[in-house]
Amino acid sequence: MGAVDPPSRSSFPGELEIIRLIRRTVERSPAERVETGIGDDTAVLLSQPGARLLATTDLIVEDVHFRRAWASPFDIGWKAMAVNLSDIAGKGGRPLWALVGLALPAPADPSEVESFYEGMSQAAAPHGVAIVGGDTSVSPRGWFVNVTLLGEHLGVPRLRSAAKPGDAVAVTGTLGRSAAGLAALEAGRARLGAVRPETIEIVTSAHLRPTARVAEGRWFGAAAGVHAMMDCSDGLATDLGHICRESGVGARVELDRLPVDPAAREVAGVLGADALSWATSGGEDFELLLTCDPASVDALRDGLGRATGTALTVVGEIEALEKGVTFLGTGGLPVAIPAGYEHFSG
């Protein structure tokens, strides 16, 4: 997600065209002290000479991004904050201040509003983020949440456009857990009979209350050898595609190397679903996706593990030819990967 994002699951048909049009219209404006505008996880702004302000905004809409049947007001607040934290993490920055726009149907239930802000505060507090402003409104239908998060980077933000041919492609943690959580919520308890309760808890929590890799992002933001970085919110296939497009390169990913989440595998087994598709295209795992100097991989993996306890897995390589992302199956043959998972489509 982030700064006028490429299409995600909440996109309309033709959204890429819409974003291009927005970028074109907007880029006619002046752009004083704007280092990076539309097209990355966050904007990069020069607040003072040498100090960079990061700014990102994300919309979360009822029945598009979440359903009230599954997500409590606490969950909605938590997730709205987490997705923005993840964008700042994706640039290697430090999140600082949030502004919250909230529209909900009248009459508002004070306990729901309190619970929403409680969720938001609990997601924000461990990172020292303060909610410093906002606006509220009646909504004619459903909840609309817009969070803007500001942060800073005292060094060089890790942009999507910085990947270089020969770079290793790596991801933190595991992939597919959030999509497994969504599938579990959609399937309902009855169809999940054979899945262990703790597994259901792991995957549904990952979907409803995701954790942003803030400490990991800040660590990478200061580490040598990291080139491009972003948060993996729309799925590996889509997000690595963004890095390739913005950097003018291609990428090759070996499916055998993907850190498919074990809990996702368990749910997929019971539901007859494909955990590998969740890992490549499910999205919302909010892991970090980065490209780095291949000579730095060991140091980055070991350093990250010592600093945060989080795993880093190399899954592929950046190629010089600008031809998008190629996924290779067992035997090294290209495999077709589904496009971004469609959330509440149709």
Next chain:
Amino acid sequence: MGAVDPPSRSSFPGELEIIRLIRRTVERSPAERVETGIGDDTAVLLSQPGARLLATTDLIVEDVHFRRAWASPFDIGWKAMAVNLSDIAGKGGRPLWALVGLALPAPADPSEVESFYEGMSQAAAPHGVAIVGGDTSVSPRGWFVNVTLLGEHLGVPRLRSAAKPGDAVAVTGTLGRSAAGLAALEAGRARLGAVRPETIEIVTSAHLRPTARVAEGRWFGAAAGVHAMMDCSDGLATDLGHICRESGVGARVELDRLPVDPAAREVAGVLGADALSWATSGGEDFELLLTCDPASVDALRDGLGRATGTALTVVGEIEALEKGVTFLGTGGLPVAIPAGYEHFSG
């Protein structure tokens, strides 16, 4: 409008209580480098030692803040930017960067989206403001627009909480024009027969494409003698009430001194409406409301006139006793003033 605002026309019943609750929940969070959080036009943040970042966010919702029958996508974009510019102006700051959240029903019409961003850019460009990021989403019903605007103040922002007993209360420009425009749009051309076309144009433009007092705000932001300031978006009665509450003072306003807009008077005459009520309670004029040292009034009026051509009118005085705003009619007797105009109520 601004940083988790007190009730306005788009408020739900009980919104003041909701805002108090938000403030309570949020203020449990840490607040590093936050000089002013919730409760003023903008947040005031220390981006670097000595440099203050201003941040504000406003939600604009279809059928709550505007109707598509009257407001074009260009108008919506223009106004969403203008109301935020007005918040930065209210603190005496310089607007710099905007982030835009836009949800609209699928399929999105590219020409409407372009026209929306065109309106936003045209409102922003004269002030050197760049649109640096955003997010788009499908909306299940109607347009939702959230603009976050960042600015800076190299001196001391003019807070709502800075009014002092004995201060003069003054407003820029004229009052009641936007409410007259809304009344004209609601009445329709047929009932406006006797109103001159240029008057209709003046009042409806003021409602649909308001102008924020950015140059005036920056001038006051550096001028001696200005104490409290805010933009007058919810109507003089409500907004001066905010200054009184945040400053722990009262205020007295003489109705005879109010700069009631001449075009508003003409529309009110034909519609049998009360232009004075529009001036006290109509809202959305986006003038600046300030309190200042009475010894500075002449210098401020003359200086503002020379710098911007805009009038400044003293309308009353700040009192020590914390008892809200008293309006005095001809003869000096207190007069009851309607509460904030209800927009699309019921």
